[in-house]
Amino acid sequence: MKRNSAYIKGAFFAxxxxxxxxxxxxxxxxxxxxxQVVQVGATGEDVVELQSRLQxxxxxxxxxDGVFGWRTYWALRNFQYEFGLPIDGLAGGTTKNKLAKASKxxxxxxxxxxxxxxxxxxxGGEKRSAKSGAAKGGTAKSGTPKxxxxxxxxxxxxxxxxxxxAKNIPNGYSQNDVNLMANAVYGEARGExxxxxxxxxxxxxxxxxxxxxxxxxxxxxxxxxAFTAVADGQIYLTPNAQAKKAVLDALNGWDxxxxxxxxxxxxxxxxxxxxxxxxxxxxxxxxxxx
Amino acid sequence: xxxxxxxxxxxxxxAGTGYWGYSEHQEKNAVLLQAENxxxxxxxxxxxxxxxxxxxxxxxxxMNTRNQLSPALAQVWRLTSxxxxxxxQLPLALLxxxxxxxxLTKMGEFSYRAAVRDLDKxxxxxxxxxxxxxLYANSTEIQNELRKTESLAQKNNLRWMDxxxxxxxxxxxxDNTIIDGFKTVDKSVEGYSDVDFGTEVSNxxxxxxxxxxxxxxxxxxxxxxxxxxxxFFQLKKNVKITVESTGKDAKYDAYSLTLYxxxxxxTTYMDLTKKGGYPxxxxxxxxxxxxxxxxxxxxxQAEDFLKKHMESKMEMxxxxxxxxxxxxxxxxxxxxxxxxPETVSVKVALDNGDIMGYEGTDFLLAHVDxxxxxxxxxxxxxRKNLNPKFQVKETSKALIRxxxxxxxxxxxxxxxxxxxxxxxxxNAENGNEEEVRKLKEAEPSYNxx
Numbered sequence: 237m238k239r240n241s242a243y244i245k246g247a248f249f250a251x252x253x254x255x256x257x258x259x260x261x262x263x264x265x266x267x268x269x270x271x272q273v274v275q276v277g278a279t280g281e282d283v284v285e286l287q288s289r290l291q292x293x294x295x296x297x298x299x300x301d302g303v304f305g306w307r308t309y310w311a312l313r314n315f316q317y318e319f320g321l322p323i324d325g326l327a328g329g330t331t332k333n334k335l336a337k338a339s340k341x342x343x344x345x346x347x348x349x350x351x352x353x354x355x356x357x358x359x360g361g362e363k364r365s366a367k368s369g370a371a372k373g374g375t376a377k378s379g380t381p382k383x384x385x386x387x388x389x390x391x392x393x394x395x396x397x398x399x400x401x402a403k404n405i406p407n408g409y410s411q412n413d414v415n416l417m418a419n420a421v422y423g424e425a426r427g428e429x430x431x432x433x434x435x436x437x438x439x440x441x442x443x444x445x446x447x448x449x450x451x452x453x454x455x456x457x458x459x460x461x462a463f464t465a466v467a468d469g470q471i472y473l474t475p476n477a478q479a480k481k482a483v484l485d486a487l488n489g490w491d492x493x494x495x496x497x498x499x500x501x502x503x504x505x506x507x508x509x510x511x512x513x514x515x516x517x518x519x520x521x522x523x524x525x526x
Numbered sequence: 527x528x529x530x531x532x533x534x535x536x537x538x539x540x541a542g543t544g545y546w547g548y549s550e551h552q553e554k555n556a557v558l559l560q561a562e563n564x565x566x567x568x569x570x571x572x573x574x575x576x577x578x579x580x581x582x583x584x585x586x587x588x589m590n591t592r593n594q595l596s597p598a599l600a601q602v603w604r605l606t607s608x609x610x611x612x613x614x615q616l617p618l619a620l621l622x623x624x625x626x627x628x629x630l631t632k633m634g635e636f637s638y639r640a641a642v643r644d645l646d647k648x649x650x651x652x653x654x655x656x657x658x659x660x661l662y663a664n665s666t667e668i669q670n671e672l673r674k675t676e677s678l679a680q681k682n683n684l685r686w687m688d689x690x691x692x693x694x695x696x697x698x699x700x701d702n703t704i705i706d707g708f709k710t711v712d713k714s715v716e717g718y719s720d721v722d723f724g725t726e727v728s729n730x731x732x733x734x735x736x737x738x739x740x741x742x743x744x745x746x747x748x749x750x751x752x753x754x755x756x757x758f759f760q761l762k763k764n765v766k767i768t769v770e771s772t773g774k775d776a777k778y779d780a781y782s783l784t785l786y787x788x789x790x791x792x793t794t795y796m797d798l799t800k801k802g803g804y805p806x807x808x809x810x811x812x813x814x815x816x817x818x819x820x821x822x823x824x825x826x827q828a829e830d831f832l833k834k835h836m837e838s839k840m841e842m843x844x845x846x847x848x849x850x851x852x853x854x855x856x857x858x859x860x861x862x863x864x865x866x867p868e869t870v871s872v873k874v875a876l877d878n879g880d881i882m883g884y885e886g887t888d889f890l891l892a893h894v895d896x897x898x899x900x901x902x903x904x905x906x907x908x909r910k911n912l913n914p915k916f917q918v919k920e921t922s923k924a925l926i927r928x929x930x931x932x933x934x935x936x937x938x939x940x941x942x943x944x945x946x947x948x949x950x951x952x953n954a955e956n957g958n959e960e961e962v963r964k965l966k967e968a969e970p971s972y973n974x975x
């Protein structure tokens with residue numbers, strides 16, 4: 237049923253497209269994509285354009301966030317289905333050409349929205365559900381997306397979609413977890429080589445997964461006495477980009493420690509007990525143990 | 527006259543300093559007290575939860591019917607989690623108290639498994655009753671020891687701040703009661719380390735005991751490890767390589783190599799297994815410039831890399847761009863079945879397509895050369911067990927590790943419900959819904975707005 241209505245929409249589109257082309261709308265190609273193939277997980281300008289164009293056509297209903305997520309993926313596949321393209325969920329040359337021909341994209345305007353973080357209605361104004369001839373005319377006439385916005389605002393049905401930048405974050409964690417971990421890594425190991433920082437982040441993750449430690453990132457980091465950087469406040473220093481990179485690597489599965497749950501600096505360690513733990517290896521100044 | 531003024535000024539200065547010092551002191555005490563209060567709360571909470579836990583376990587032993595037993599076991603599960611949480615708030619990180627935490631986790635797992643299963647069809651076995659009895663005995667000991675510690679701490683006005691201070695500076699505190707009490711608890715738990723929690727809980731344990739002994743090939747020397755690394759990266763002569771062996775207690779015996787390339791000013795870190803010389807992980811550290819190639823091109827680079835270095839056929843399961851870095855996960859494809867436990871990750875720089883990292887530990891640990899797929903029911907039959915509102919978009923065959931860490935063959939359905947995308951795994955033997963995984967959408971950046 238849904239597919240059917242989508243089909244009808246597609247048909248409307250094709251008609252609208254013809255009208256559009258006749259009316260001389262071909263010039264949009266000038267602003268089309270770069271020549272890269274866009275796939276799931278990608279971020280950046282091309283994705284913003286892809287989402288905007290898919291939204292313009294009514295396939296994509298999510299936020300324009302510049303991240304090729306699953307909603308974008310299904311929207312693209314629907315587009316490929318409607319326009320008789322091979323359905324692979326990849327925005328390659330042919331798909332992008334078709335998309336560029338079928339839709340309009342005002343790059344400067346969209347970027348401005350992203351920069352200011354403004355809420356705005358569907359890009360291109362009309363949702364495809366408006367099936368009357370007037371709607372068709374409306375889309376064709378609205379020279380700039382802004383005009384469309386004004387119209388869309390009048391319709392109670394058009395739910396505001398936001399343009400906001402987003403980020404890919406490894407599954408099961410949030411950006412705030414990443415920031416917290418970056419703080420801990422920076423406070424604990426900012427003088428260490430890169431691998432030593434990844435290792436500290438990996439220990440935090442190993443502890444979260446371990447039965448003998450708290451089950452959350454914050455629980456592990458703020459366990460009293462667990463990390464010296466927490467005890468002396470160094471955790472509140474502003475971490476640099478490298479610490480964040482190290483945390484992302486660790487969250488993505490890199491574990492240089494061989495599943496260690498403890499580490500200590502042999503020069504400053506005060507606890508005798510920590511020396512009794514089975515040692516795995518030394519990375520930088522830290523000894524990692526089980 | 528001047529003298530009087532001086533005296534007055536001096537007096538004011540002394541009084542001012544005194545007042546300032548006094549208020550600083552007051553403030554410091556208030557802060558310390560607050561920290562102490564938090565510790566006290568956690569400590570008394572822990573005692574309370576252990577008390578109720580002990581009682582609840584006792585009750586489950588006496589219970590007979592399912593509609594009593596399941597809720598009681600669920601309570602046990604909740605209380606273990608609460609107690610575990612309390613422990614995490616006490617300054618015990620430098621004390622050997624991890625056995626007790628582990629014990630709480632396992633007890634929770636055991637009671638959860640028993641609580642959610644259909645006890646009418648599948649009542650608690652004698653063995654499980656024995657386990658419960660042992661848990662009861664153990665919790666009695668923990669409870670007694672903790673109560674004793676609590677009452678002594680109350681009687682002698684012991685402060686947790688002193689304990690923390692003593693542990694942090696490794697000095698013996700004047701009164702050891704709290705530390706000794708917790709040490710005794712952990713010792714008593716050790717005595718119960720051979721409690722049989724049943725196959726489901728011990729499966730979890732088994733995951734921790736995996737090692738690399740099943741790998742093919744003979745042990746390599748440090749020199750051979752160097753040679754493997756040079757071949758692996760097709761390096762020129764001028765690269766500095768250092769090799770270090772892991773400690774004797776390492777779970778995975780390996781050589782850790784550090785390669786410094788003066789041409790690119792980049793350092794590569796790599797671990798090679800001693801047995802067979804397989805790479806556990808590779809990490810290349812250099813500055814990555816602005817993204818110039820697409821994620822798609824980077825994926826082709828990653829696939830090229832995998833073809834060069836792995837015999838198995840791999841299929842991409844996730845791809846993500848983190849600014850100027852692309853990270854891809856691949857699962858092994860075995861006769862058209864995705865083997866999810868056998869995954870590797872590859873990291874690619876998006877400025878020039880360099881391979882920035884490879885992680886293969888999971889693959890090496892889980893790899894089995896020959897698996898025998900069991901697909902008893904058809905895909906159509908499996909589909910019937912899906913949520914009717916779930917729209918299937920793609921179907922494939924897969925092997926996953928379910929929530930009790932057993933490897934099961936499944937039909938994998940990728941589809942959508944509402945605005946969210948899910949992977950649903952239906953057991954290919956009995957049609958059980960093994961796992962439903964919600965695929966994450968990108969997270970909006972809150973602080974950039």
